[in-house]
Amino acid sequence: MRFVLAGLLIFAAIPAAAADLPADLLKCAGTARDAERLACYDAAVAAVSAEARAIAGRRAAESARIAAEEKAAADAAAKARAEREAAERAVRKKADFGAEAIASRAEEVRKERAVGEIEEIEAGLSEVLTGRTGLAVFVLDNGQLWRQVDTQSLPNARPGDRVKVERATLGGYNLVLLKQKRRFLVRRMR
Template sequence: MRIAPFAVALLFAAGLARADTPQDALSEIARCADVADSAARLRCFDAAVPRAKKALAEHQAREKRGFLDWFGFARPPKPVTRPEDFGKPPAAEPGEINQITAMVAEFAKTPRGKSIFILDNGQVWRQLDSDTDEIFELAPGKPMKVTIEAGTFGGYNLSIEGRNGIVKVRRLK
C-alpha cells in the first residue's frame, strides 16, 4: 500500500520533466490536484511549482527577446479609429517596448561624418540628424550607455548617458 503513493508521485515527476511550456507546466499542476493521497499530492505540487515558475520565466524571456530583436525596424501604422484621436500619438499596447538601453560596443563614422552605433545586443544604428553636428566618444575605449526610444512619426531618438540632446537614428541591423 505504501508503494502506490510513491509510484504516483514518480509518474507525475517523470511527466513534469518534459514541461517545456507554461501550458504543459499548468497541466502538470492540474494533474497533481487529482492525487488522492495528501502526502503524495504535496510532493507532486512541490515538484511541479518550481518547474512551472521556470517554464513561465523562460517563456517571458523568449517573448521579450523577440520584441527586442525587432525594436527599431519599420512597423505598420496603427489605424485611426475615431476622429478625435486623429493626430494623437498612438497609445502603447501592453507589452510593447518603446525604448531600449544598451552599451555601445563599437563606434564609427561614415565618410560624411555621421555616426554609426554598434550596440552590445547586436543592433546597428546610424545617425540621421542631431542637435549637435559632432558626436564623439566620451572616452575612447570606454563604453557609452545609450537609450533609444521611439520618437514621433515612426522615428527613433538616441540619447547618450551623461550628455544633453538627442540624435535621430535609423536601425540598420
C-alpha cells in the same frame, strides 16, 4: 505416475478451495474492469485480515503522498516554464527593438508586437563610425547597429558611453547620449 497423482490432487483441491472462498471474493471475480476488480479484491481481503487492512491503509497513504508529490512537481515545472518563457520574451523584445526598420525583419517584428512593448533600451557604445555621408554609425554593446538620420553635427561620443534608444514621436527612433544629453534621429541597420 507421481506426476499424475500430484495433478489429480491439485484438481481435486480446487473445488474444495473454491468452497472456502468468501462470497465477496467470488463477487469480485465477476467485475469486468481491472481497476474496479482490484479495488474489490483489496476491500475483500482487508475485511478478512487486520494485517491486510493495515497494508491497504499504508498503500492508500503512499498513493496520496505520491500523487501530491507529482502534482507539486508538475506545478513547479509549469511555473519554471512560464518564468523561462517570460524571460525569453523580454530578451526577444529588447533584441527586436527597432528591427521593423530592417526590411528583412519588418513583417516578423510587426506580427510579434503586443501590448506592453518596450519603448526604449539602454546600452553602451562599442564603437562610433563615420559613414561616407559624414553621418555617424553607432555600434552598441548588444550588437545593434544604428545609423544617424538627421544632419546634426557629430558629437564627441566615445566607446563605453551609455546611450538610450527611444521611440520618437513620429515613428522613428532617437539615440540619446546620456552623458551629453544630446539626441539624434537614428535608424536601425542591424
